Amino acid sequence: xxxxxxxxxxxxxxxxxxxxxxxxxxxxxxxxxxxxxxxxxxxxxxxxxxxxxxxxxxxxxxxxxxxxxxxxxxxxxxxxxxxxxxxxxxxxxxxxxxxxxxxxxxxxxxxxxxxxxxxxxxxxxxxxxxxxxxxxxxxxxxxxxxxxxxxxxxxxxxxxxxxxxxxxxxxxxxxxxxxxxxxxxxxxxxxxxxxxxxxxxxxxxxxxxxxxxxxxxxxxxxxxxxxxxxxxxxxxxxxxxxxxxxxxxxxxxxxxxxxxxxxxxxxxxxxxxxxxxxxxxxxxxxxxxxxxxxxxxxxxxxxxxxxxxxxxxxxxxxxxxxxxxxxxxxxxxxxxxxxxxxxxxxxxxxxxxxxxxxxxxxxxxxxxxxxxxxxxxxxxxxxxxxxxxxxxxxxxxxxxxxxxxxxxxxxxxxxxxxxxxxxxxxxxxxxxxxxxxxxxxxxxxxxxxxxxxxxxxxxxxxxxxxxxxxxxxxxxxxxxxxxxxxxxxxxxxxxxxxxxxxxxxxxxxxxxxxxxxxxxxxxxxxxxxxxxxxxxxxxxxxxxxxxxxxxxxxxxxxxxxxxxxxxxxxxxxxxxxxxxxxxxxxxxxxxxxxxxxxxxxxxxxxxxxxxxxxxxxxxxx
Numbered sequence: 001x002x003x004x005x006x007x008x009x010x011x012x013x014x015x016x017x018x019x020x021x022x023x024x025x026x027x028x029x030x031x032x033x034x035x036x037x038x039x040x041x042x043x044x045x046x047x048x049x050x051x052x053x054x055x056x057x058x059x060x061x062x063x064x065x066x067x068x069x070x071x072x073x074x075x076x077x078x079x080x081x082x083x084x085x086x087x088x089x090x091x092x093x094x095x096x097x098x099x100x101x102x103x104x105x106x107x108x109x110x111x112x113x114x115x116x117x118x119x120x121x122x123x124x125x126x127x128x129x130x131x132x133x134x135x136x137x138x139x140x141x142x143x144x145x146x147x148x149x150x151x152x153x154x155x156x157x158x159x160x161x162x163x164x165x166x167x168x169x170x171x172x173x174x175x176x177x178x179x180x181x182x183x184x185x186x187x188x189x190x191x192x193x194x195x196x197x198x199x200x201x202x203x204x205x206x207x208x209x210x211x212x213x214x215x216x217x218x219x220x221x222x223x224x225x226x227x228x229x230x231x232x233x234x235x236x237x238x239x240x241x242x243x244x245x246x247x248x249x250x251x252x253x254x255x256x257x258x259x260x261x262x263x264x265x266x267x268x269x270x271x272x273x274x275x276x277x278x279x280x281x282x283x284x285x286x287x288x289x290x291x292x293x294x295x296x297x298x299x300x301x302x303x304x305x306x307x308x309x310x311x312x313x314x315x316x317x318x319x320x321x322x323x324x325x326x327x328x329x330x331x332x333x334x335x336x337x338x339x340x341x342x343x344x345x346x347x348x349x350x351x352x353x354x355x356x357x358x359x360x361x362x363x364x365x366x367x368x369x370x371x372x373x374x375x376x377x378x379x380x381x382x383x384x385x386x387x388x389x390x391x392x393x394x395x396x397x398x399x400x401x402x403x404x405x406x407x408x409x410x411x412x413x414x415x416x417x418x419x420x421x422x423x424x425x426x427x428x429x430x431x432x433x434x435x436x437x438x439x440x441x442x443x444x445x446x447x448x449x450x451x452x453x454x455x456x457x458x459x460x461x462x463x464x465x466x467x468x469x470x471x472x473x474x475x476x477x478x479x480x481x482x483x484x485x486x487x488x489x490x491x492x493x494x495x496x497x498x499x500x501x502x503x504x505x506x507x508x509x510x511x512x513x514x515x516x517x518x519x520x521x522x523x524x525x526x527x528x529x530x531x532x533x534x535x536x537x538x539x540x541x542x543x544x545x546x547x548x549x550x551x552x553x554x555x556x557x558x559x560x561x562x563x564x565x566x567x568x569x570x571x572x573x574x575x576x577x578x579x580x581x582x583x584x585x586x587x588x589x590x591x592x593x594x595x596x597x598x599x600x601x602x603x604x605x606x607x608x609x610x611x612x613x614x615x616x617x618x619x620x621x
Contacts (some may be wrong), residue, residue: 249505270409287328
């Protein structure tokens with residue numbers, strides 16, 4: 001439609017028309033000279049975004065000599081630039097003609113628009129095996145500026161254009177005179193929210209009505225937990241905990257400015273082949289923002305933030321790592337036990353305070369990392385060894401206490417269960433088409449519902465459930481004290497104030513699934529049950545015994561005595577057989593577990609070293 005301003009006399013504002021194209025997408029590596037100056041549709045991932053700059057759409061020039069103006073000279077869109085006229089065109093009757101190159105730009109009388117350049121990388125699933133990913137420059141202006149952030153998966157509709165190559169060192173090379181560099185002038189952008197990456201918090205009224213009807217269902221909690229990784233058999237409690245992690249609790253800001261985190265952290269410890277990594281991959285897919293990383297291939301800078309020099313401006317710039325990119329979502333860390341201790345310490349602040357403080361190369365700042373951490377780790381011995389309780393875990397107590405729920409996943413031999421799992425796996429492999437049909441909710445619908453609940457709902461504890469939780473907390477502490485009094489032995493009490501906050505967060509996540517403003521008694525009961533089957537059961541069964549904070553005080557006293565005697569009897573530089581040390585101390589009525597605990601602790605500290613195929617121990621310091 002053509003808008004006429006003559007009839008009304010009013011000035012019509014500029015309208016930015018965006019195009020969408022139904023044609024099949026073209027990969028970056030398939031763009032050839034045939035596509036030049038044609039409309040193309042290209043998929044990819046935004047990996048870099050420049051700052052916003054100004055570009056003139058019409059110029060006003062003035063002659064230095066005769067002060068004559070040339071106004072409203074249109075500039076072609078894109079990165080082509082404009083060639084200044086060499087001669088003054090004003091009529092100079094009887095006057096000396098103006099010299100060459102007389103014009104200069106009058107900035108105040110030019111009209112400009114915002115523009116930005118982006119770097120598009122081809123999607124990982126389009127890269128041939130063994131090839132490096134290719135890039136292309138994008139030019140966006142006006143309404144499309146600052147709409148994309150690095151990490152977005154996009155479908156770009158634009159004109160495949162060319163620009164003049166920049167001359168390095170200011171030398172004009174005749175060889176490059178006819179060579180141009182390609183770029184895409186964007187006329188339409190679609191963000192792909194189906195894959196991992198940023199998702200948009202825009203919902204249609206029909207979707208909102210559907211979500212409200214879904215939240216009113218009585219079995220909404222069971223429905224969501226059933227639809228988490230439906231192709232994986234069993235692990236019902238772990239799936240319920242993952243549902244709580246995806247929805248999260250409510251972040252609270254205190255009157256004194258301090259904040260309490262609302263995100264739930266979850267750790268899976270256990271045997272190989274128990275679908276830990278598959279659960280992590282599923283969470284990355286259905287979280288509104290999901291980042292997946294592996295422990296061995298992750299450094300402290302890669303997880304938090306790194307400072308590097310920008311190749312164009314030569315200034316130091318900061319690039320956020322996995323936890324900064326996952327702000328507002330979930331970061332999944334596989335092979336958590338394979339990370340170096342120094343790198344693992346880097347995420348302590350990010351997990352509890354939910355910020356990362358940087359002081360490098362003149363840049364001092366704090367970045368937000370308001371994300372949940374979902375980690376999976378194996379035992380030190382590969383498989384979980386029940387006889388060596390605390391030796392299975394190679395984690396510091398500081399990192400374990402930051403996880404709200406810790407599950408120990410064991411691959412127990414049970415004939416009926418093994419038969420059921422085998423039948424389930426065979427069904428998936430035989431009926432791939434039917435298995436591809438997800439549970440009662442599609443992943444897309446689940447992802448949208450999670451994003452909607454996180455954006456619109458922030459539940460709090462009701463007075464009644466807060467009182468009930470307080471009573472339960474006191475009862476758990478009291479029953480433990482009575483048990484100690486009867487058995488005359490100091491037991492570990494894994495439930496502390498930090499764990500009490502964990503139970504509050506789980507209760508709020510359960511209320512968020514129903515889109516209610518306050519928690520109920522049932523939420524508190526379920527959150528206590530989930531905590532009971534995860535961290536509490538792991539600690540009570542002795543699987544986490546030996547870990548500081550989760551060990552009986554009497555055992556800690558025995559460990560200290562063994563360590564003191566060991567240091568007195570074996571000077572620095574002495575080599576002793578490990579079996580002989582264990583025999584000597586067991587004769588003195590010390591438990592074998594305590595002796596092995598001391599040896600493990602001293603080896604971890606670097607005071608002892610294994611020699612001769614782990615048979616002999618050398619004291620180093």
